[in-house]
Amino acid sequence: MTIRTRLTMSSAILLVGAVTTACGGSGGGAPADASKDDFCTAQSSLFTDLDLDFTDPEAALPSEKEMADAMHSWADRMDEVGTPENISDEARDGFEETVKAAGDISEADLKSPDLDALESNMSEEAQKKVEAFTTYVNDTCGSMFGDLDVPEVP
Numbered sequence: 560m561t562i563r564t565r566l567t568m569s570s571a572i573l574l575v576g577a578v579t580t581a582c583g584g585s586g587g588g589a590p591a592d593a594s595k596d597d598f599c600t601a602q603s604s605l606f607t608d609l610d611l612d613f614t615d616p617e618a619a620l621p622s623e624k625e626m627a628d629a630m631h632s633w634a635d636r637m638d639e640v641g642t643p644e645n646i647s648d649e650a651r652d653g654f655e656e657t658v659k660a661a662g663d664i665s666e667a668d669l670k671s672p673d674l675d676a677l678e679s680n681m682s683e684e685a686q687k688k689v690e691a692f693t694t695y696v697n698d699t700c701g702s703m704f705g706d707l708d709v710p711e712v713p
Contacts, residue, residue, distance in 0.1 A: 588638070589637065589638045589639070589640070589641035589642065589654075589655070589658065590639075590640065590641030590642075591641055591642055591643075591644060591646075591651070592641065592643070592644055593640045593641045593642055593643050594643065595643055595699060595700075597640050598640060598641070598642060598643050598699065598700070599699065599700035599701075600640075601633075601636045601637050601639075601640040602637070602696055602700050603700065604632075604633055604636050605629055605630065605632075605633040608629050608632060608633070609621050609625065609626070609629050622666075623666045623667075623669040623670050624666045626666075626669050627664055627665055627666045627668070627669055630661040630662075630664050631661065631662055631664070633661055634658050634659075634661035634662035635662070637654070637657075637658050637661070638658050638662075642654050643699070646695055647691060647695070649687060649688055649691040650688070650691040650692045650694070650695040651692075652688045652691075652692075653688035653689045653690070653691050653692025653693070653695075654692050654695075656685070656688060656689070656692075657689070657692060
């Protein structure tokens with residue numbers, strides 16, 4: 560599995576898995592007045608903290624424990640920074656669910672994720688929230704992979 564594939568899967572777990580957790584996220588107390596720069600820096604910190612080399616397909620992959628620990632740190636950082644004021648209510652709900660899922664994810668969750676099963680358990684409302692948050696992040700901060708050509712997960 561390439562580093563990009565694992566990161567794509569991990570990102571999908573965060574975004575898809577968020578809506579399969581408890582109703583309501585821990586991000587509800589997160590500030591709603593973050594600057595765009597602070598929000599985008601926090602958003603990209605998951606990959607920065609792992610010190611990944613996206614240009615080398617043979618680069619060492621982080622372990623599932625390292626990924627889970629990084630996601631927990633990311634969730635803490637996002638909960639501390641919060642979101643900018645201009646985020647829609649729907650995208651904010653997606654933020655809250657995503658932060659909750661990242662904080663709750665375990666090493667075991669990352670060992671053999673069944674993304675199809677997670678997606679099939681999502682309600683239409685939950686899908687809309689996750690999509691709204693994903694769109695907000697991409698519109699506000701750009702793609703988390705920059706200009707890299709990220710392959711689809713098989």
